[in-house]
Amino acid sequence: MSRTTAESRDSKVESGRARHAQRTARAPVYRPSDFLWRRDADRCALCKRCVQQCGFDALTWENAPVPDPEKCVGCHRCEAFCPQRAITIEPNPQYLRPHPLWTESHRKNLWVQAETGGVLLTGMGNDLPYPIIWDHLLLDACQVTNPSIDPLREPMELRTYLGSRPDQIELAVGAEGPELATELPPNLELAVPVVFAAMSYGSISLNAQKAIAMAATELGTYWNTGEGGLHEDLRPYAHRAFVQCASGRFGVTADYLNSGAAIEIKIGQGAKPGIGGHLPGEKVSAEVSETRMIPIGSDALSPAPQHDIYSIEDLRQLIYALKEATNYEKPVSVKIAAVHNVGAIASGIVRAGADIVYLDGFRGGTGAAPTVIRDHLGIPIEIALAVVDQQLREEGIRNQASLIAAGGIRSSADAAKAIALGADAVALGTGALLALGCTLCQKCYTGRCSWGITSQDPALTRRLDPYLGSRRLINLVSAWAAELEEILGAMGVNAVESLRGSRERLRAVGLDRTTMDIMGVKPAGVGA
């Protein structure tokens, strides 16, 4: 054993005692850490990089890195940046006695609340093992009698339009043949049926938002400002943005509304249905304050309801206030969380004049939400989407609005299944952050993201290069686009339009009869 290592062991014991004293003063109960941080002392070059990389102060330097396992969130930043591959982070095997009812996470959460008396916060999407319906749906494919299409040599159409379509169109005879006589409502053209989900500057860093905005622009799709205003640096990408108007009205001006491609009224979010937003004052830096147009360090509270919307009629009033403010040139989207009565709610939204309905399922991510809300409110996007599409069709108003499905879209397969259930496009939030380096540690609400994605601390945010980030996002969406072409070809259709709402091309495995009926999906084994 080298001398340095021996010394560090001693100092580790010392600092360990100090920490133990703090811990016992704070908590008279035993709460094992979630993770163990291990260092291979033989490999370690004592370069300090791990200590520099940790955004959570879980590592200190006392001749060698000394971990405080209680602070480690398992984001693996130090591990990824260790040039010697000397670090391992693993789940703490020091299990409490297993109990099927009082799981370890229930016990740990309860102890934290007994200590603090506070509402537990979390980030990203629901992490409880509810059934994942995507994994019980399979897509059809062509064999013999209905030939497939080879996407390698046949043109495949992924282009999608979002917005309202007229009930009928009229043609007139023009000088050079028939001409469209009906004035079409404004529509967005998407090169791929994938948009980026609403993530505000404030909840994510400007570099992260810039990476997404750049990628959306290059991909020919759209990004979404979330309720955080539009930063001056992102003006060049505004023509590819949904600009959000929510209950806090942060950064909402006539200029802002007119700068975007579409306007989105945010009523709810899948991760926190019925709950408002709350950007803590710590994350309202000078730049965030400028974009949101509020004082530095003040809490940015988005009240739970919009206090001017208590009915479909009130929603209609805001939709048309926004259309008037933008001369009817922009489609208006209404974003809601998927909840029990989502079919009737979506119908009301369409009848209120929305051009796009954005449905966010209960697995949707968030920068910060009470854990109890994230984990227990809402319904799955798969069911919500099927129900909304069906109800709008039955009422004969499906053409009046497009549907965006979000909240747990993990792959091109999920996207294809969502389209078959009735989505015009899917939105990518968590997936986009994963592409930027996120490891799903769920600590976004602390503002200490070691990967610079959900922090506002310049020392952390500069770790994310917007250009490189945008390349990764472009790669991801391009890969999904290529896979969607493969899927369409195998199904014997050559356009996303031909798959949309085509539930006959889906079969269920392991879903109960009632769920299948609600979703309008047949069990595997039943033919056409």
Place this chain on the structure above:
Amino acid sequence: MRIDARDMHYRELNERIREAVASGETSFELVNVNGQRYIGDGLRGEIEIAIAGVPGNDLGAFMDGPTIRVRGNAQDGVANTMNAGRIIVEGHAGDVLGYGMRGGELFVRGRVGYRVGIHMKAYRDKRPVIVAGGTAGDFLSEYMAGGLLIVLGLDRRPGEPVVGEWCATGMHGGELYLRGEVEPWRVASQFAGVRLAEEAELGAIRPHVEAFCAAFGLGSEEIMGGPFLRIAPTSHRPYGAKYAA
């Protein structure tokens, strides 16, 4: 430019205003206005609009600069998310006035309804001001984050309160001045404190009260005689302690 709004849909009325503004018109006189919504919505620049009649909801929403004077009552949602400009209402006005308002002034000579000044905010040189001559309903200054809200309580019936219930709930910025007495239970004490306004504070609101009085030809001396109560948030982080670390 004079527009007779009789039997005209709001969409046509507002389109005519927008088109005229685009071709350089800066002064409008709208007559026979009867419930048309969104007048002045999203308009920018130095424009004057005089309205005879009762404009509909969302008068001056997202407005950024123009001046509107209503010779009559106004309905709900006046000055919704307004950024700059001035709206003067000679009669009463309805609910949800000045929602998310960031700048400019709203003067209402008479009473105002429920939910006035929700989430008003201030930013740099922008500080929205609402002055109501009469009384205000429930949820006044709810979630208020900045700006100045003054309720003068003029022309009250005997025993009529200046403000309804749940005043200042969630308030975390800005200032509210009420002229007259208020029972403590009307104000959400966990968010805001109530006390008599001090001399310096009265000096600070005087120009706004004078501007209000000038707009309606009222004398300001008796009104400034008060008494004025000042209601302001006790914390800029009202929910800071709600969450586990």
